[in-house]
Amino acid sequence: MINAILIFNNHGKPRLIRFYQYFAEELQQQIIRETFHLVSKRDDNVCNFLEGGSLIGGSDYKLIYRHYATLYFVFCVDSSESELGILDLIQVFVETLDKCFENVCELDLIFHMDKVHYILQEVVMGGMVLETNMNEIVAQVELQNRMEKSEGGLSAAPARAVSAVKNMNLPEMPRNINIGDLNIKVPSLSPF
Amino acid sequence: MSPSVRLQEMIRVIRSARTQGEERGVIQRECAAIRAQFRQADNGGRSHNLAKLLYVHMLGYPAHFGQMECVRLIASPRYNEKRVGYLGAMMLLDENQDASLLITNSIKNDLAHSSQYVQSLALCTLACMGSAEMCRDLAPEIDRLLRASSSYIKKKATLCAVHIVRKVPELGELFTPAARALLAEKNHGVLHGAVILITELCERNAQTLVQFREAVPELVHIMRGLVTSGYSPEHTVAGISDPFLQVRILRLLRILGRNNDTASDAMNDLLAQVATNTDSSKTAGSAVLYETVLTVMDIKSESGLRVLAVNILGRFLLNNDRNIRYISMTSLQKIVSTDHNAVQRHRGTIVDCLKDQDASVKRRALELSLALVSAINIRSMMKELLLFLSTCPPELKSHAASVTVIPLRQAGADVRDETVPNLIQLITNASQLHCYTVHKLYRALVADISQQPLVQVACWCIGEYGDSLLQGDCEETEPIQVTEDDILDALETVLQSHMSSPATRGFALTATMKLSTRITENVDRIRSIVSIYGSCMDVELQQRAVEYNALFKKYDHMRAAVLEKMPVMDRSSMGQTNGESGGGGVQELEPTKPKQPEMMVAPQPASQVGGGEGGGGHGF
Numbered sequence: 131m132i133n134a135i136l137i138f139n140n141h142g143k144p145r146l147i148r149f150y151q152y153f154a155e156e157l158q159q160q161i162i163r164e165t166f167h168l169v170s171k172r173d174d175n176v177c178n179f180l181e182g183g184s185l186i187g188g189s190d191y192k193l194i195y196r197h198y199a200t201l202y203f204v205f206c207v208d209s210s211e212s213e214l215g216i217l218d219l220i221q222v223f224v225e226t227l228d229k230c231f232e233n234v235c236e237l238d239l240i241f242h243m244d245k246v247h248y249i250l251q252e253v254v255m256g257g258m259v260l261e262t263n264m265n266e267i268v269a270q271v272e273l274q275n276r277m278e279k280s281e282g283g284l285s286a287a288p289a290r291a292v293s294a295v296k297n298m299n300l301p302e303m304p305r306n307i308n309i310g311d312l313n314i315k316v317p318s319l320s321p322f
Numbered sequence: 323m324s325p326s327v328r329l330q331e332m333i334r335v336i337r338s339a340r341t342q343g344e345e346r347g348v349i350q351r352e353c354a355a356i357r358a359q360f361r362q363a364d365n366g367g368r369s370h371n372l373a374k375l376l377y378v379h380m381l382g383y384p385a386h387f388g389q390m391e392c393v394r395l396i397a398s399p400r401y402n403e404k405r406v407g408y409l410g411a412m413m414l415l416d417e418n419q420d421a422s423l424l425i426t427n428s429i430k431n432d433l434a435h436s437s438q439y440v441q442s443l444a445l446c447t448l449a450c451m452g453s454a455e456m457c458r459d460l461a462p463e464i465d466r467l468l469r470a471s472s473s474y475i476k477k478k479a480t481l482c483a484v485h486i487v488r489k490v491p492e493l494g495e496l497f498t499p500a501a502r503a504l505l506a507e508k509n510h511g512v513l514h515g516a517v518i519l520i521t522e523l524c525e526r527n528a529q530t531l532v533q534f535r536e537a538v539p540e541l542v543h544i545m546r547g548l549v550t551s552g553y554s555p556e557h558t559v560a561g562i563s564d565p566f567l568q569v570r571i572l573r574l575l576r577i578l579g580r581n582n583d584t585a586s587d588a589m590n591d592l593l594a595q596v597a598t599n600t601d602s603s604k605t606a607g608s609a610v611l612y613e614t615v616l617t618v619m620d621i622k623s624e625s626g627l628r629v630l631a632v633n634i635l636g637r638f639l640l641n642n643d644r645n646i647r648y649i650s651m652t653s654l655q656k657i658v659s660t661d662h663n664a665v666q667r668h669r670g671t672i673v674d675c676l677k678d679q680d681a682s683v684k685r686r687a688l689e690l691s692l693a694l695v696s697a698i699n700i701r702s703m704m705k706e707l708l709l710f711l712s713t714c715p716p717e718l719k720s721h722a723a724s725v726t727v728i729p730l731r732q733a734g735a736d737v738r739d740e741t742v743p744n745l746i747q748l749i750t751n752a753s754q755l756h757c758y759t760v761h762k763l764y765r766a767l768v769a770d771i772s773q774q775p776l777v778q779v780a781c782w783c784i785g786e787y788g789d790s791l792l793q794g795d796c797e798e799t800e801p802i803q804v805t806e807d808d809i810l811d812a813l814e815t816v817l818q819s820h821m822s823s824p825a826t827r828g829f830a831l832t833a834t835m836k837l838s839t840r841i842t843e844n845v846d847r848i849r850s851i852v853s854i855y856g857s858c859m860d861v862e863l864q865q866r867a868v869e870y871n872a873l874f875k876k877y878d879h880m881r882a883a884v885l886e887k888m889p890v891m892d893r894s895s896m897g898q899t900n901g902e903s904g905g906g907g908v909q910e911l912e913p914t915k916p917k918q919p920e921m922m923v924a925p926q927p928a929s930q931v932g933g934g935e936g937g938g939g940h941g942f
Contacts, residue, residue: 144381146380147380148413150450152416152418152451159382176679176680176681176682177648178645179649180682181685212569212573212609212613213645213652214605214612215565215569215609217645218566218606240333241329241330241333243329243377243380244376244406244409247409248405248409255446255450255478255481256449256450256481256482256484256485257450258481258484258518259514259566260481260515261511262511262514263510263557273439277437277439278402278405
């Protein structure tokens with residue numbers, strides 16, 4: 131089981147935090163600080179697995195992390211997950227973010243935190259790996275975004291739209307338009 | 323009412339704050355505005371406000387006032403608002419809060435919604451924070467969704483079922499038939515979830531495990547399909563077809579094949595095929611190979627296959643990629659208890675890894691080395707381990723105490739003489755570990771007093787750090803209640819046992835004496851012990867006892883000063899050991915005055931009987 135997924139930058143500022151086990155807010159921040167402290171000390175050429183944090187999960191867990199440019203992606207897992215598998219999963223997640231945001235960078239994660247959460251929800255659910263096929267994940271995210279957009283348009287300001295039309299000042303329309311031979315009768319329109 | 327500021331605007335404002343104080347001010351203003359807007363009735367920006375609150379929550383600011391808003395948003399008919407509401411519920415609520423009960427009804431309704439995306443939101447939230455009551459309420463719904471037509475929903479429902487089984491294990495029986503049926507799915511996502519569900523069910527219930535053993539041929543068939551299939555763009559990662567699913571199935575096969583011959587037989591061919599055909603040049607292939615190796619070692623496989631498996635691990639131990647070396651050591655750790663000899667073959671490489679730069683690799687190597695210590699290799703292992711201890715990073719020092727106890731226990735008498743003082747010196751250097759060390763050594767002493775080096779080190783530590791032992795609590799180990807009587811009993815047992823060598827007795831007597839300044843109540847008992855040995859047959863012991871008696875009687879005012887804690891020993895002073903009584907660092911003493919505590923090493927007390935140096939020669 132994955133206990134937590136943390137993304138923070140090189141200075142320890144959190145960009146996304148997701149815990150799959152309940153921790154009080156203070157403890158959450160402590161965990162982030164401790165994890166940053168452990169992970170930032172690592173060289174670039176050592177292995178991607180870390181043990182030794184004490185706040186989550188007791189002795190059965192480890193931190194699996196990957197460092198991309200300015201961001202650390204850290205997954206805290208217990209022994210029921212395959213370590214190399216999680217490494218690959220981090221890669222899948224990052225590639226998915228890349229596809230959804232087009233050349234994703236740290237600013238995208240900062241300003242679209244909610245979207246990143248929705249994408250993550252398609253990859254990991256309840257601490258378990260849900261889907262690993264990148265195309266499938268991206269397709270589902272697209273469909274959900276479309277649903278959100280369609281709703282947004284209709285319900286943006288329906289009241290205002292109705293009242294605006296009501297107040298529209300239509301000029302008086304002639305009853306009969308006489309253009310030579312043609313005789314067009316304009317039906318009378320009820321006011322709306 | 324001012325128009326609600328969007329999430330991005332707020333983030334921009336927060337980021338532009340130049341100091342922590344400024345940021346706090348901005349966030350407090352925003353939170354106040356959000357709180358005010360929550361109190362108002364319907365307004366268009368509800369989802370924006372909750373999103374802003376979640377951002378602020380991520381930065382560490384309190385957000386509990388948003389809990390009721392989450393409940394309200396979840397009940398909204400609009401997808402936008404539901405989405406943020408559910409996200410808020412997963413981040414802010416948990417089963418301990420009352421608000422979480424209020425969303426049970428909404429989840430129930432949404433599970434039956436016409437849109438599969440709304441259903442998926444409900445499933446996701448239930449899987450993340452569903453309490454036991456919610457799970458019990460909604461389990462039949464989940465069971466229905468396990469048979470839904472959409473694979474998207476089925477996939478999510480299976481993981482939701484896993485969560486339910488974890489919270490309420492009795493419901494496992496409800497999901498068993500559906501889980502079995504899901505093995506026939508073609509969609510990899512659903513299959514993956516189904517294997518996780520079956521694994522969870524089998525781990526919790528032995529009868530379910532027996533039931534699912536019948537599914538082994540089906541699982542083997544699926545695996546074979548994955549291994550032999552050609553390239554499929556959807557699932558292939560680095561040339562391996564859906565490695566995630568392969569790893570899951572291998573794990574399940576391990577559980578099903580354990581201690582069962584028929585199941586193990588059915589898997590043998592498949593495992594051999596996977597082990598030989600998988601390309602391990604990339605991480606994906608390595609992951610599959612490791613699972614295969616662990617499965618082979620855990621089930622009742624034939625010996626040829628086991629040899630193949632250990633060889634694969636050995637090969638990976640030499641790999642350049644540190645990740646793979648780390649993983650191979652983790653795997654070796656799992657099999658060292660069952661296949662000890664096979665792992666011993668790789669001892670050299672493992673001990674070399676103790677010198678690796680990477681702290682994680684070092685840690686793994688240390689644990690594995692400790693497991694490999696045996697009577698035969700104790701000498702070389704101790705040398706390596708002590709070298710490691712002196713240079714190891716601080717976070718691994720907590721393992722240091724294990725390093726002292728375990729090899730000593732194994733070694734028996736076969737430890738070189740310098741080892742005891744070397745160890746003692748290392749222990750004094752690791753000052754933050756004194757408490758932990760003395761606890762561990764006390765426990766070891768109580769369990770077994772036959773191993774002389776261990777008993778000597780234990781006595782020395784108890785004498786020095788007896789006060790921390792009496793305090794009882796120590797972070798790194800479970801607290802035990804040790805009374806002064808207990809400690810004195812232990813030391814007396816050592817003194818009286820026929821298994822104790824004269825040197826060990828000397829350690830024990832000195833430790834008893836030292837405790838007279840560390841404990842408060844039983845000083846009389848110590849006095850009586852010491853005076854008994856004043857007429858002991860062993861001359862060395864007799865001399866010590868007489869001198870300690872003198873410390874009690876004539877020089878009682880100096881006793882505290884004489885017996886205070888030892889200073890940290892300098893490495894160089896340890897160089898002169900055997901045979902020399904007054905090596906570097908040891909102060910020259912006048913024979914008549916009571917002796918100051920000094921640094922003395924290799925006790926060969928028998929050779930220093932009587933005379934001027936006698937007293938100084940053994941003072942610890």
